Amino acid sequence: MIAEAGLAALWFAAALALLQLVLVAMGLTGRKDELLAAVRPVAVAQGLLTALAFAALVTLFLRSDMSVLLVVTNSHSMKPWLYKFAGTWGNHEGSMLLWVTVMGVAGAAVALFERALRRDTHMATLGAQAAISLGFYAFLLFSSNPFARISPAPADGQGLNPLLQDPGLAFHPPTLYLGYVGLSVAFSFAVGALLTRRVDSAFARAMRPWVLAAWVLLTLGITAGSYWAYYELGWGGWWFWDPVENASLMPWLAATALLHSVTVLATRDALRAWTVMLAVVAFSMSMVGTFLVRSGILTSVHAFAVDPERGSFILALLAIYIGGALALFGWRIGTVREGEPFELVSRETMLVVNNLLLSVILGLVLVGTLYPLLTEAFGHKVSVGAPYFDRIAGPIALGLMVAMAAGPLMRWRRDSAAAAGRRLLVPAAVLIVAAVVVGLLAWGRIGILPYLGLVIALATAVASVTPLWRRSLRRTPLFTWGMVIAHLGCAVSLAGMASDSAFTVEKLVAARPGDVIETAGWRLRFVQILPRAGDNWTALQADVEASRGGGSPTMLHPQARFFASPPTPTTEAALLTRWDGQLYVVLGQEADAGRWQMRIWWKPFVTLIWLGGFLIALGGALALVGRERRGWVLKWRARRAVA
Amino acid sequence: MRKMLIWLPLALFLAFFALFAGGLFKPDDRVITSKLVGQPLPGFALPAGASDRPALASTDFATGKPRLLNIFASWCVPCAAEAPQLEALRRAGAEIDAIAIRDARDDVDAFLRRNGNPYSRIGLDARSSVQIALGSSGVPETFVIDGKGLIRYQHIGDIRADDVPMILDRLKDAQ
Known part of the structure; x- marks a missing residue:
């Protein structure tokens, strides 16, 4: 019953999105105010319905309703409730439902709270938002239905990927999605402004809070994801230049550039075309990122839905939305007046430098991520790894930092070189x-x-x-x-x-209980190794006593864990945080009788x-x-x- | 100039779109062709891998007659599964030499007693160095070497029953 209610809510929301689009199109072209008056309530109702559908799926997961296919394939009744809850979006269908929910709720928020925008631009923005939502509703309903039933219902589910069974899952994907999809608002604003030919500082002031909010959430999501990967994967690294990490970094780079250029537009009425372009690019990068993850076109540790059919669906959506927005840009931007001029020594110049450097990094990351596809098209198979990104993006990022340091110390419009130099x-x-x-x-x-x-x-x-x-x-x-x-x-x-x-100091040892390991000023005593059992896992847990400079010792508990369902081994690193860094201990396999591999890092100020x-x-x-x-x-x- | 710039993003996107679409609908690569095909065997001289067969060196191949070079190991389960097919190839007239990878002579002897011994010569490659020089990434693999000592074909994985005629054809082609 709950599953059917959720599916019905989703269909109704899709129908309302279509209605919203038609209302805006007819209202704006025919100048019919009575039609436009209905747009905001429709957008709010659409947002509520998506929230309802999402709540239905969460309920199904919390109740472990094994007659629903998605619950069967991604959950297990023995799982702790937090992972049942978070497991709702730890899979393809659930995360796409989260995506449309965020999109619907963001649309409702734009309808309810946006007051600064001119009415026609506001309506066009809501129309654009409905148009984007419509595509993703179609994607969910036609190729990724999260509410599909299974008959006969199995006794229990297959469980969730153990790497995802971590409190991080409750926080990282939702914030990231709020950020990703929040950028759809900026995209819709840009389309709305292009359609109604209103690219000016008032438009920028209206758009800025939405961009800021999405950017804040995206930043939090990436930060949380980085820390999660750092402690959960047990490799001691915090960024791997994995395609999916790049997929979250690229919208962030574009949104950061947008955030700064929208400020220039709001304060100084300059950089009009550029700001609109960035608003389009930022959300396009979100969609490209989703495409990369969902299509299985690039292999990655995150690729949990390798499916060319879904890939081609998202590709079609990309073509319609990104292609459409860029075509609209080309067609309309010529009618946008040039913005206000500014002089070479000015804060505007520094912000332009910031934008250019961010765009260059964005371009390099994009090319690096797509490089395997590019070379394959010419008959070779080559991919680029972390060294490429470090060497290419690193120096430019450092240049960007210098521009960031200097920018706020310059004056708007015009500054004297001598005064700027003094500051x-x-x-x-x-x-x-x-x-x-x-x-x-x-x-x-x-x-x-x-x-x-x-x-x-x-x-x-x-x-x-x-x-x-x-x-x-x-x-x-x-x-x-x-x-x-x-x-x-x-x-x-x-x-x-x-x-x-x-x-960073790294040490790999094979130790037996009783051994003492010294590294980077730390003294680690391997006390014992004992079996442990959790809700849905068993583990071998090492007790390691760490001390430094004769201080009181702290007990660390790195584990080698085995999850029952699905049967998977994982490593649970033990972390000891001090003001000047982190000690990171990973328990490996048994090397030979009685000796255990242990990997120890001391990471100053990480x-x-x-x-x-x-x-x-x-x-x-x-x-x-x-x-x-x-x-x-x-x-x-x-x-x-x-x- | 400005006109051109305005349309540049769309043009770039279309290029990416073509790339995506191409990547999406291109079938996965399932057949890998070695770069060493057509090249001479790398030089090696290995100690004997079994107690009742002579040792193996690269010079044993340029004899004017095509031969098979099988890469196996006593600890490898697919190699045991492959043994009947190698026996069938031998009975059809193929001459087969072998390299045992990361192995010990006693273990190889025991393996050959259990699964039969279709090999003329067996070399022991204890550190996989010859295997790596051959561009082989696992066991079992089988190479067709022509009479001049050139690599003509690399078969990755175990030889199935339906592969036997194809391998014999390759041997004939290498005459």
Whole structure:
């Protein structure tokens, strides 16, 4: 019953999306206001129905309803309830339902809360949102029905991939999807503005909070995913340049560029065409990412739905939406007036540099990710790995950091080179001092990229807080705080990355209980190894006592786990976090009688990577609240003035 | 110029679209052709792999007559499954030499007692170095070597019963 109700809700939502599209098309072309008046309620109802369908699927998973095929193939009644809940989106159909739910709810939010946009642009935006949703409804209903029944119902399910049985699954995919799909709003805004020929600073001000919100969630999702991969896969790495990781990075790069160019458009009415293009590209990258994951066209650790039929469906959607939006761009952008000019030494220039560098990185990551496809088309089979991305994207990212440090210290429109130079004096001095000090301490022991990374991280950290210099901190607007904290977060994250690749110590040993292992100032005593049992797994657990500098020891418990359903071995790394880094211990196989492989890493300041990611998201959230609050205050004052 | 730039993103997207569509509908590669086909055998001289067969060197091949070179191991289950097909090939007149990979002579002897011994010569490649030089990535694999010592064909995986006539044809072609 619940499954049928969910499916019905999905069909109704799809029908409402079609209705929404038709209402907008007829209302705008025929100038029929009574039709347009119905658009917002329809969008809200559509959002509610998708939420209902999603709630139905969650209920089926929580109840372990084994008459539903998706539950059978991805769940098991013995699973802890959190993984039953999170297992709802730990599979192809469920995650696509999450996708359309986010899209429907985001559309409802645009209908309810967007007040700054001109009415015709607003309506066109909702029409575009309905058009995109429609394609994904069709995809779900025709090729990925999450509510399909199975008869006869088996006694129990096949379980969830053990790598996914982690609290991270409850958090990482939903935030990432909110970010991915949140960018669809920016896409719809761009299409709406192109259709109604309203690309101006008012449009940018209306679009900015939506972009910011999506970007914050995308940042959180990527940060969480990176940490999850770091501790769950047990490889000690935090970024693997896997196609699916790239699929989340590419929309983030585009959204970051968009965030900055939309600010230029909102404040200075410049970069009109470019901003619209980025809004289209950002969501296109989300869709391309989904296509890469779902089609099985590139192999990856994430490829859990290898299916050319679904792949061709998504490819058709890509062709319609991205191709359509780019064609609309080509057709309409010529009618958009050139924006305001600006001079070479100005904040606009720095933001253009930022946008160009982000776009170059985006292009390189895209080419690198698609390289196997490209070469295969010419008869070779070559793929590129982490060294390509590190070497190509690394130096440009460092250049980007320098631009990021300098940008906020420039004035809008026009600045004198001398004055800008004075403001940049302190960060430049820090850069030189850091270069010398780090050079003296570590030259020859670390690579050139980690060296530059450390030096630039120090200098940009100082530069990022310089805009607060000689300002009343209480009077500083919240969005300035947001910018400062986000930029500081970039510096912090870069410092963590550089420190990890420069100073990590790795040791592989075969130890028997009683052995003492010394590495990187740590003393690890292998106490014993014992079997353990959990809800749906058994494990061999090592007790390892770690201490440093004669301090009190801490017990670590790395495990080699065996999941019963589906039968899979996994490693559960043990992590010990200290202020200056993380100790990372992985228990491997039994080497020979009584000796166990153990892999130990000491990673100095590695946690800064995710702390930085969190700061970036926090900065974005502060900027969002700051801008919105200012809008509310202004509106309130205006209302009082009228009264 | 600006006109062109405006349409550039769409053009790029269409190129990507073609690439995607091509990649999506292209069938997977199931047949892999070795780069070493047509090349001479890499030089090697291995110690004897079994107690009742002579050792094997690359110079044993350029004798004017095509031969099969089978790569196997006593610890490899598909190799045991392949033994009847090798026996059938031998009875059809093929001369078969072998390289035992990461193996010990006692184990090879026991394996041949259990599964039969179709080989003329057996070399022992304890560290897989010859196997790697041959571009072979696993056991069992079988190479057709012509009378001049050139590699003519590489068969990856065990030889099934329906593969036997094809292997004999390859041997005939290598005359």
